[in-house]
Amino acid sequence: MTAPIALQLYTLRNALRDEGLEPILERVARMGYAGVEPFGLDPDSAKRAGVACESLGLLIPSLHAPLASGPESQAVIETALALGTPRVVSSSRPDDVANEGALSRFLDKVDEASAALGEHGIAVGLHNHWWEFEPVEGRVPFDGMRERLPADVFFEV
Numbered sequence: 001m002t003a004p005i006a007l008q009l010y011t012l013r014n015a016l017r018d019e020g021l022e023p024i025l026e027r028v029a030r031m032g033y034a035g036v037e038p039f040g041l042d043p044d045s046a047k048r049a050g051v052a053c054e055s056l057g058l059l060i061p062s063l064h065a066p067l068a069s070g071p072e073s074q075a076v077i078e079t080a081l082a083l084g085t086p087r088v089v090s091s092s093r094p095d096d097v098a099n100e101g102a103l104s105r106f107l108d109k110v111d112e113a114s115a116a117l118g119e120h121g122i123a124v125g126l127h128n129h130w131w132e133f134e135p136v137e138g139r140v141p142f143d144g145m146r147e148r149l150p151a152d153v154f155f156e157v
Contacts, residue, residue, distance in 0.1 A: 006034055039065070041083070062086075068113040073112075087154070
């Protein structure tokens with residue numbers, strides 16, 4: 001049996017901007033995708049997206065959002081809860097892996113996000129980019145991520 005595939009809605013960001021969420025979700029559902037990974041939502045738009053996905057039979061296996069740490073934390077938690085998704089995926093920026101100190105501070109934020117979302121039964125994942133694989137100070141940042149992060153933080157490749 002083929003695994004169900006969900007589409008990162010970020011790949012359709014231009015169409016979403018031009019056409020709006022509901023028409024795009026309808027097209028994605030007609031194409032046969034099992035689900036979507038929304039991005040750029042707040043708690044109110046997440047409720048609307050959740051209703052639209054449910055009516056189309058689309059799952060929401062994950063949300064792409066900023067790390068749920070610091071001032072972003074509550075909004076990310078509320079958005080994930082409004083969608084009913086079990087996972088929130090975030091990513092680093094090049095500055096987050098520019099050196100060992102920056103990477104350590106970033107991973108502290110990932111730990112904070114994992115704890116905050118974990119209280120609600122939501123897992124945290126990281127979506128990678130090329131810069132996590134470029135050596136910095138003789139070390140590949142992705143290796144440091146794998147070594148330091150707890151097993152409950154997953155990677156979305």
